Amino acid sequence: MTFERDRLYVGGEWVPSSSPSSIEVENPTTEEVLGHVPAGTASDVDGAVAAARAAFDGWAGTSMAARGEVLDRLHAALAARAGDIARTVGLELGTPRKVAERVQAGLPLTVLRGYADLAARPVPEETVGNSLVVHEPVGVVGAITPWNYPLHQVVAKVAAALAAGCTVVLKPSELTPLVAYLLFDAADEAGVPAGVLNLVTGTGPVVGAAIAGHPGVDMVSFTGSTATGRAITHAAADRIARVALELGGKSANVILDDADVTRAVKVGVGNAFLNSGQTCTAWTRMLVARSRYDEAVSLAAKTAGSYSVGDPFDDGTRLGPLVSAAQKARVLGFVERASARLVAGGLDAPLPSAGHFVAPTVFADVDPASELAQEEIFGPVLSIIPFDSDDDAVAIANNSRYGLAGGVWGSPDRALAVARRLRTGAVDVNGGAFNPFAPFGGYKQSGIGRELGQYGLAEFQQTKAIQR
Known part of the structure; x- marks a missing residue:
């Protein structure tokens, strides 16, 4: 070849x-x-x-x-x-x-x-x-x-x-x-x-x-x-x-207070970091009910910290490089400008000496109106945002010029009700699998x-x- x-x-x-x-x-x-x-x-x-x-x-x-x-x-x-x-x-x-x-x-x-x-x-x-x-x-x-x-x-x-x-x-x-x-x-x-x-x-x-x-x-x-x-x-x-x-996309992963938080966070981090975060449907905003927020932040940081970064042909690697030096520089710019609380990764995390690598990075206490929460970063950067009610979660999730994908976790009927209110082309409820024969596309921009x-x-x- x-x-x-x-x-x-x-x-x-x-x-x-x-x-x-x-x-x-x-x-x-x-x-x-x-x-x-x-x-x-x-x-x-x-x-x-x-x-x-x-x-x-x-x-x-x-x-x-x-x-x-x-x-x-x-x-x-x-x-x-x-x-x-x-x-x-x-x-x-x-x-x-x-x-x-x-x-x-x-x-x-x-x-x-x-x-x-x-x-x-x-x-x-x-x-x-x-x-x-x-x-x-x-x-x-x-x-x-x-x-x-x-x-x-x-x-x-x-x-x-x-x-x-x-x-x-x-x-x-x-x-x-x-x-x-x-x-x-x-x-x-x-x-x-x-x-x-x-x-x-x-x-x-x-x-x-x-x-x-x-x-x-x-x-x-x-x-x-x-x-x-x-x-x-x-x-x-x-x-x-x-x-x-x-x-583009800036999809929200909504974790309600009656969700299986452990599964929701682990799957959510995996979704956000798939393909080194270079995925238009990535759930890069994790919205968590305030009563479960500290638990979710701790678990997200631990999960991100367990992701091995390196050679894509090494079976132990979970996160490969970004596609180019320009893309790496762009993503690091978002990390450098962020004003939220860093709980995993960041600019000083150890990385291979060669290659366009960015550490799996998690920010907590992110302002829903901030650059981190509004711009498509297209790298392994996750923003965590608390909410106080289902209405609050929907408002934060829909506060985006994008509307491509998303997730909702909670009791089935309640999670489905929230999913119906999200202005986005696709929503996974409680980890529903991607369907390659269902319609795929977005709302808004x-x-x-x-x-x-x-x-x-x-x-x-x-x-x-x-x-x-």
Whole structure:
């Protein structure tokens, strides 16, 4: 397996970029260069969009069941690379091995399998009075994906778009682009028709901007920061193109006074620190009933202190590095500026001498209006906030411009009642497991639209009424 990639994938072929420049891909654990990928250009995007446009009519005209057969072959080819996927993400992102195998490799395979199965069982066409209601593909999709779950976020878009009958131009993050090549190796092997799926690597300001503003792109599906999502929306608005956005989060984990506090805190800390805190759905605000507050703070500090930091390929490692020096500096800036009570981690905690590591850090007595409680930090930093009543908890939880995820712990009926009041796209009650086939997306500045399952498929479809 090589980490030196010098080609783009356009029109069913591996082709050189129009530019000789390349992008270094760093190993964030060692700070060494892992490999290179092409620094694509707007001209490369033009070629990829042309290939996707040329392939669209044929792919859209194929039955959904036939598209499902292609996805089935793609799943088999990608599943054969599961070990390489986990290893690659461990190297270019620093995700600990066990999580890389279960989440970074396992989750996208589950999602892809789901879309292959969904395509094999298309929803029957609906009749409303004298109208036949049909669902047709949007067209050419530009998919722009982030670095924190570099294959899952690609598959969540690509598999749904392909099942719907769309063709795709993908730009993966320049920080973690290598695992996307494994998907395209699998697509080539599986015989995905030429032009249906295209890859252009490069930077956001060049390739991402060219995709977002391209007149030949009918829809842009983006996952990343709210600021970039805003810029993409403006670019797409000029031509009234559809956008689907999965953006930032500042999710609250609400622990009521009748909760199993030990379980709620341990699961909550694990959720906040998953992938070194580089998770948009991370429960980075822990809201605790005042009568259980001291107990929760003590347990959260102890739990965070037990997390081993280091080499992601060491089985004892619980927390790997952040993705880059810039991300580390950004996270440490939040820690340095914090005015709350530090109870674990912080700037002086011992860490490996090399690598972009930040210690698992917990602050207590956090002001709900402070930077710590309002800004998406995207690192292993947890804020703990007390509340006095269920109404108080809901008010604090909803005091955010984001609304992506959250958790509630307590007696089942009471916890469900609180969950219903949270202005967020997903809520786990008493540790309910993530469902990769349920709708995923946010309220407010956490995004527009939904991914996963039938809801994700619908994002890539137009609805038509035919009167008879």
